[in-house]
Amino acid sequence: MTDATATPPPTVAPLDPRPRIDVRTPVFEGPMELLLALCEREELDLFEVSLSSVTDAYLAELAGMEHRDPMQMAEFLWLASRLLLLKSIRLLPGEEPEPEEAELLGWEEDVRRRLQEYRQYKEVAEALMARRDEDQECYPAPAREIAVEGQEEALQMDALVIAFQSLLQRLPPRPLVYVGRSWTMEEKLHVLEDRLNRGRFDLAEVILDSEDRLEAVVTFVAFLELLRRNRVIVHQPTRYGEIWVEERAA
Amino acid sequence: MSGPESLCMALEAILFSSNRPLQVRELQRATDSDRAAVERGLDELREALAGRAVMLQRHQDLVNLATRPELASYVRRALRPEVTGRLSPAAYETLAIVAYQQPVTRSRIEEIRGVNSDGVISNLELRDLVAEVGRGDSPGQPRLYGTTMRFLQVMGLESLEQLPAPPGPEADGAQGATNLAEQ
Numbered sequence: 001m002t003d004a005t006a007t008p009p010p011t012v013a014p015l016d017p018r019p020r021i022d023v024r025t026p027v028f029e030g031p032m033e034l035l036l037a038l039c040e041r042e043e044l045d046l047f048e049v050s051l052s053s054v055t056d057a058y059l060a061e062l063a064g065m066e067h068r069d070p071m072q073m074a075e076f077l078w079l080a081s082r083l084l085l086l087k088s089i090r091l092l093p094g095e096e097p098e099p100e101e102a103e104l105l106g107w108e109e110d111v112r113r114r115l116q117e118y119r120q121y122k123e124v125a126e127a128l129m130a131r132r133d134e135d136q137e138c139y140p141a142p143a144r145e146i147a148v149e150g151q152e153e154a155l156q157m158d159a160l161v162i163a164f165q166s167l168l169q170r171l172p173p174r175p176l177v178y179v180g181r182s183w184t185m186e187e188k189l190h191v192l193e194d195r196l197n198r199g200r201f202d203l204a205e206v207i208l209d210s211e212d213r214l215e216a217v218v219t220f221v222a223f224l225e226l227l228r229r230n231r232v233i234v235h236q237p238t239r240y241g242e243i244w245v246e247e248r249a250a
Numbered sequence: 251m252s253g254p255e256s257l258c259m260a261l262e263a264i265l266f267s268s269n270r271p272l273q274v275r276e277l278q279r280a281t282d283s284d285r286a287a288v289e290r291g292l293d294e295l296r297e298a299l300a301g302r303a304v305m306l307q308r309h310q311d312l313v314n315l316a317t318r319p320e321l322a323s324y325v326r327r328a329l330r331p332e333v334t335g336r337l338s339p340a341a342y343e344t345l346a347i348v349a350y351q352q353p354v355t356r357s358r359i360e361e362i363r364g365v366n367s368d369g370v371i372s373n374l375e376l377r378d379l380v381a382e383v384g385r386g387d388s389p390g391q392p393r394l395y396g397t398t399m400r401f402l403q404v405m406g407l408e409s410l411e412q413l414p415a416p417p418g419p420e421a422d423g424a425q426g427a428t429n430l431a432e433q
Contacts, residue, residue: 128346137404
């Protein structure tokens with residue numbers, strides 16, 4: 001996922017030999033974004049001058065890019081090749097454009113139109129972002145307690161996994177020289193069953209009880225197994241509140 | 251229903267006690283009224299709520315009562331609702347395109363952004379800011395995306411008509427409503 005909150009923040013790896021660079025440089029998601037940024041930086045009005053005038057800047061940016069996934073890179077390179085071809089046509093004026101060249105000139109118009117459109121949406125996006133920062137949310141009536149019993153709602157797996165990932169971030173990674181206890185799912189199942197015998201438990205609390213992330217994962221998988229076996233009922237009385245796990249009456 | 255005034259009040263009572271947005275259809279059933287009558291009742295309710303802390307939110311056929319955006323800071327201070335995670339610039343870009351172009355296909359979004367948008371779209375879907383609203387007529391019947399009621403709530407809008415600025419060359423950013431807290 002592209003969104004920053006969806007990907008887990010970088011974990012602390014104590015023995016990572018690579019230096020960690022925290023400086024944020026703008027990452028251009030696609031060729032259009034890069035092209036637009038370049039035009040703004042060079043203060044070029046794309047409707048006045050030819051696209052070919054940004055070719056050099058575009059190529060320089062491309063050369064300085066960190067290596068990225070080949071599919072994405074292909075999109076950047078494709079635009080680079082078109083720009084180069086366009087520039088070569090512009091450098092040799094006076095000749096009748098060949099059909100292929102004429103097509104390329106039409107392409108330039110198309111790119112300008114798309115850049116224009118893209119810039120408009122980028123502006124709107126900034127306006128939306130500003131609005132969000134103004135603390136202007138509207139609050140509807142609160143959701144009532146939902147008990148997953150009787151009329152069961154489909155479990156939103158994605159949401160559950162994201163919630164679990166954020167819990168994982170709160171646990172330390174296992175130190176490398178530490179010989180920790182390793183857990184099997186069966187063992188964790190017993191632990192959870194013991195807890196259930198003593199009454200309901202808070203899912204987050206049980207997960208955070210883990211000594212390291214591996215243990216947390218095993219606990220979570222064991223919990224999923226209990227769900228799958230239909231052994232437990234899950235309640236979340238308030239939105240974003242505790243998730244209570246309780247033994248299902250036989 | 252004995253008259254339009256009581257219909258307006260009935261609608262307010264239903265919306266006040268509901269913990270989710272309701273369809274106009276549901277309001278019709280609950281009040282034994284036809285669509286036109288419910289729409290009139292809703293218009294009346296919207297006017298009656300002018301100057302009140304609660305307003306009528308409308309998204310397509312869904313209606314909802316919610317606090318006015320200017321009052322957000324009070325609600326937040328009193329109840330400390332969970333702050334939803336921040337969105338990336340890419341997510342806002344996609345959200346802007348969906349908001350103004352809806353119903354819109356994934357390929358149209360990608361055409362404008364010039365980049366694959368699968369991940370951003372599913373993230374927005376997961377946050378309930380964008381939802382599939384139907385299927386297109388073109389080959390393959392592509393999914394069509396639109397914004398949600400949650401989008402209006404998060405952005406503090408009564409309806410989509412209040413969206414900041416239309417995408418156009420003269421778009422110069424949104425001027426938010428004056429904040430009551432500052433007065």
